[in-house]
Amino acid sequence: MVEEVEVDKALVEQYHRDGAVLVKGVFDSNWVEKVRRGIDKNLKNPSKYGERLMAKEGEGAYFDDYCNWQWIEEFRQYVFESPAASLASQFMRSNEVSFYHEHVLNKEPGTNKRTPWHHDQAYYPIDGHKVCSLWMPVDPIPRETCVQFVAGSHIWPKWFHPKKFASENNYPLRTGEDGISSSHSRTYYDVPDHEIESGKWPILHWECEPGDVIVFHMRTVHGAAGNSSSTNQRRVLSSRWLGDDAVLATRPWEVSPPITGGLQPGQRAVCDTFPLVYRRE
Numbered sequence: 001m002v003e004e005v006e007v008d009k010a011l012v013e014q015y016h017r018d019g020a021v022l023v024k025g026v027f028d029s030n031w032v033e034k035v036r037r038g039i040d041k042n043l044k045n046p047s048k049y050g051e052r053l054m055a056k057e058g059e060g061a062y063f064d065d066y067c068n069w070q071w072i073e074e075f076r077q078y079v080f081e082s083p084a085a086s087l088a089s090q091f092m093r094s095n096e097v098s099f100y101h102e103h104v105l106n107k108e109p110g111t112n113k114r115t116p117w118h119h120d121q122a123y124y125p126i127d128g129h130k131v132c133s134l135w136m137p138v139d140p141i142p143r144e145t146c147v148q149f150v151a152g153s154h155i156w157p158k159w160f161h162p163k164k165f166a167s168e169n170n171y172p173l174r175t176g177e178d179g180i181s182s183s184h185s186r187t188y189y190d191v192p193d194h195e196i197e198s199g200k201w202p203i204l205h206w207e208c209e210p211g212d213v214i215v216f217h218m219r220t221v222h223g224a225a226g227n228s229s230s231t232n233q234r235r236v237l238s239s240r241w242l243g244d245d246a247v248l249a250t251r252p253w254e255v256s257p258p259i260t261g262g263l264q265p266g267q268r269a270v271c272d273t274f275p276l277v278y279r280r281e
Helices: 009-018 029-044 073-081 084-092 193-197
Strands: 020-023 051-053 062-066 096-107 115-118 131-137 148-150 213-217 222-224 234-242 276-279
Touching (some): 009 020, 029 096, 029 234, 073 084, 073 096, 084 131, 115 193
Antiparallel strands (some): 096 234, 148 222
């Protein structure tokens, strides 16, 4: 049974205005330790989706992997028993919440590989506005290492091409595609990296402690520096949640992760692959 929490309504308003918000101390030490164990299992036994990226040989690596909750028991418990689904329901203002997938992110000490500016929803075969991620660190995160968010970018009218993290190049289009989604006539644009870096829009980032969580919309543009620490890891579990209006969609490239649960475009994203976890009373 999902652990219930009550969220300050001012934080919910901030999330809808800015697209990202820090929630302090929402996960107790038991949940932090459980997630830490799950991450360590994943680091030792990555799936076929796992990768270790380096800016150059000999430096610390940026590890990421996803869709392992069905075999890592600690992640399964986090999905179905922790406060995460209750949080997602309140921030998305959704009566029901299904689970999309988890994503483990670890920047080893001395990692110079950065996370490029991007927003997540373009990677996913998911349309809808009630969609969010919970970015939960299990290590202390200094402000300069924290993921950074472009405030208000979740309500920009443009969608952006997803990028390969290894090369920072746009995803290649499928043969015969022209950058326009065939099912929605949606045009995708390049992420405005230079404008973001020049300070055109406010950037949000925080110092985080284990037990804190950053809630952000799947269309909020974000990126992160490497990990300049010589001793500390930056281990994070980012879980993805879907609300009442989330439906399966098509994209003009191979989606990531490449899972659709056997659903057809337009069907609500609830199935065995995307289980319904929470229903508000």
